[in-house]
Amino acid sequence: MASVIPGFDYRRVPVADGVSLNVAVAGSGSPVVLLHGFPQTHLMWRHVAADLAADHTVICPDLRGYGASDKPAADADTNTNTDANADTDTDTDTDANVDTDTDPAAYAKRTMAADIVALAHALGHDRFALAGHDRGALVAFRAGLDHPATITHLACLDVLPTLDMWDVLHGTTAAVGFHLFLMAQPPGLPERMIAACPDDFFGHFLDLWAGDPRAIPAEVRAAYLDACRAAVPSIVADYRASAGVDVDHDRADRDGGRRLTMPLTVIQQDWGAALDYDAAALWRAWADDLEHHTVGYGHFMAEEAPADIAKALRELLSR
Template sequence: MAPAPTIPGFEQRRVLVADGVALHAAVGGSGTPIVLLHGFPQTHLMWRQVAADLAADHTVICPDLRGYGASDKPADPDGTAYAKRTMAADTVALARALGHDRFALAGHDRGALVAFRAGLDHPGAVTHLACLDVLPTLDMWDVMHGTSAAVGFHLYLMAQPPGLPEQLIAAAPDAFFGHFLDLWSADPASTPPEVRAAYLAACRAAVPSIVADYRASAGIDLEHDRADREAGRRLAMPVTVLQQDWGAALGFDARARWSGWAADLAHSTVDCGHFMAEEAPELVTAALRELLRR
C-alpha cells in the first residue's frame, strides 16, 4: 500500500490542546508563524502547495481540525464539543504549545469559520486573518433562502438532531463526500487521486464528528455570532477575504456582509472553484503574503 500523502519537508506533530483532545498538525519552515485551517471535506493536505511556499520565510502550522483527519474526535453530548468557539480555542492552544502566543491565521470553508471565531474571541493572539470562500455563520443563514438554497442542502441535512444524518451519510460516505469534491471543483485535476483518496478515507472515519461540526453551525455558533453582532463586536486585525462570485447567484453582496464584521478589510472575488488553495495556490499565497505585509 502506498504511504499516505504528506506536505514534503513538514514534521508531523501530535499536540494536546484541550482535556483529552489532541490535534494532528504538519509543521514546517521558520520565521513569523501562520496557522492554516482546512475546510470540508478535506484535511490539512489542502494547504500542501501554499504551505510549502510560505515555509520559505514563515513557520507554517497546518492542523487537522478536531473531528477531522488524524485529530481526535471527541463525543458531543451537549452540543459544544464542535462549537467554533471550542475549535478556535484549540487553534490558540496549538500555537501556544508550539511556542507562538501571536500568529497569523487563515482558514478555508469550515476552517474559515473557526478562524473567524478565533479572531473575535482571541484578538490578542491573532495578528492577521484570512477567510476563504465562506460567510460568517449568521450571514450564511441570512442569505440562504428559496430554491437557490438547494446548493446548501448538506447544511440543512446535518443540522438535524443526532441519528438520521449520521445514518444516511455513513451508508454511502464516499458518494456523499465525493459529491462535494466533484461539484465544488472547477479543476478536478487540482486534487490528485492519492489526495482525494486520503480525503475520502478521513471523512469515512469521521462521519459523527463532521455532522456535529455542521450541527453546531445551526445552533451554538449562530447564537455566538448573533450575540457578537448585537454587542457590536468586530474583528480588530487586518482581514483578507477571497470568495467565488456566489453572492450574485444567491442575491447578496458578499463584500458588504464582510464589511459589517471587519473595518480593515481586503475583499476579492476570485475566478476559480471552491477549493482555491489547490486550484489557484499562487493566487492564495500572494494574497496571504500581501495580508501579512499590512
Template sequence: MNPSTHGGAPAAPRIEGFTHHRVPVADGVRLSAAVGGDPSGTPVVLLHGFPQTGLMWRHVAAALAADHTVIVPDLRGYGASDKPAEAADGQTYAKRTMAADVVALARALGHERFALAGHDRGALVAIRAGLDHPDAVTHLASLDVLPTLDMWDVLRGTGAAVGFHLYLMAQPPGLPERMIAADPDGFFGHFLDLWAKDPGAIPADVRAAYLTACREAVPSIVADFRASSFADVEHDAADRAAGRRLRMPVTVLQQDWGTALGFDAVGLWRAWAPDLVHRTVPCGHFMAEESPATVTEAIRALLLR
C-alpha cells in the same frame, strides 16, 4: 508530497518537508499538525475546510515555508486529530471550542501571536478565533465562506438547494449520521466533484486520502455542521448585538456566488471586518489547490498590512 512507502503500499500523502505532531489542546483532545518552514519567521496557521484535511494546504504551506513558520492542523473531528463524542450541550464542535483548540495548539508550539488563514469550515473557526482571541490573531484570511450568521441569512428559496448538506446535518443526532454512513464516499465525493472547477487540482491519491478521513469521521463532521445551526449562530448573534468586530487586518477570497444568490458579499464582510480586502477569485471552491499562487500571494500581502 511524501512518496515514501511502508510495506510496499504507498504512504498516505503528506506535506513534503513538514514534521507531524500530536499536540494536547483541551480536555484530553489532541490535534494532529504538520509543522515546517523557517523557525525564525513569523507563524502562520492554516485551517482546512470540508471535506478535506490539512493536506489541502500542501502547495501554499510549502511556499510560505520559505520565510514563515507554518502550522497546518487537522481540526478536531477531522483527519488524524481526535474526534470526541458530541456532548448534549452542543459545544463540543462549536467554533468557539475549535478556535480555542487552535490558540492552544499555537501556544503549545511556542507562539502567543500568529496569523491565521482558513478555508470553508476552517475559515469559520478562524473568524471565531479572531473574535474570541484578538490578542492572539494578528492577521486573518478567509477563503470562500461567509460568517455563520450571514450564511444562514442568505440561504433562502430555491437558491438554498446549494446548501442542502447544511440542512441535512443540522438535524438531531441519528438520522444524518445513518444516511451519510450508508454511502460516505458517495456523499463526500459529491462535494469534491461538484465544487472543483479544476478536478485535476485534487489528484487521485489526495482524493482518496480525503475520502478515507471523512469515512472515519462521519459523526464528528456532522456534529461540526450541527453546531453551526445552533451554538455558532448564538455566538455570532451575541457578538453582533454587542458590536464586536474583527480588529485585525482581514483578507477575504471568494467565488462570485453572491451574484447568484443575490447578496452583497463585501457589505456583509465589512460589517464584521472594518480593515478588509475582499477579492473575487475565478476558480472553484478549493482555492488553495486550484489556484495556490493566488492564495499564497494574498496571504503574503495580508501579512504586510
C-alpha cells in the same frame, strides 16, 4: 505519502482535555496557521504551505473531528445556547468578556478556535497569523473575534460568517446548501444516512465544487475520502453546531458590536450573484480593515490556484 506534506514534521499536540491535534510544521519566521475546510484535511494546504514555509513558520493542523486529530463525542446540548461571550484564550484580551466556567459544545467554533490558540501556544507562539478555508475559515473567524490579542492577521477563504450564511440561504436557491440543512438535524438520521454511502456523499462535494478536478489528484482524493469515512459523527456534529450554538455566538457578537480588529483578507467565489447578496458588504459589517477579493476559481482555491493564494496571504501579512 498522500497523507503528509513533504518536508513537514508531524506531531500530535494536546490542546484540551482528551483532545490532541495532528499537526504538520515547517519553516522558520513569523508563524502562520492554516486551517482546512470540508471535506478535506490539512493536505489541502500542501502547495501554499510549502511556499510560505520559505520565510514563515507554517502550522497545518487537522481540526478536531477531522483527519488524524482526535474526535471527541459531541455534547448533547450542541444546539443550545452557551455563554456567547465566553473566551477561553490563555492570554489577556482586553476587549473580550471572559467566562472560564463555561463549557462550550464540543464542536462549537468557539471550542475549535480555542484548540488552535492552545496549539500555537504549545508550539511557542503567543501571537500568529491565521488563514482558514471553508469550515476552517469559520473557526478562524471565531478565533479573530474571541482572541483579538492573539491573531495578528486573518484570512477567510470562500465562506460567509455563519449568521450571514443562514440569512442568505432562502427559497429554491438554498438547495445549493442542502448538506447544511441535512447535518443540522438532530443526532441519528444524518449520521446513518451519510455513513450508508460516505464515499458518494463526500465525493459529491469534491466533484461538484472543484473548478479544476486535476487540482485534487486521485491519491489526495482517496486520502480525503478515507479521512471523512472515519469521521462521519464528528463532521456532522461540526455542521450541527453551525445551526445552533455558532449562530448564538455570532448573533450575540453582532448585537454587541464586536468586530474583527486585525487586518482581514477574504477571497470568495461570486456566489452573491446567484444568491442575491453583497458578500463584501456582509464582511464589512464585521471588519475594520478588510480587503475582499472575488475570484473565478472553484471552491478548492488553495489547490486550484496555490500561487495566487500564497501571494494574497503574503500581501495580507505585509499589512
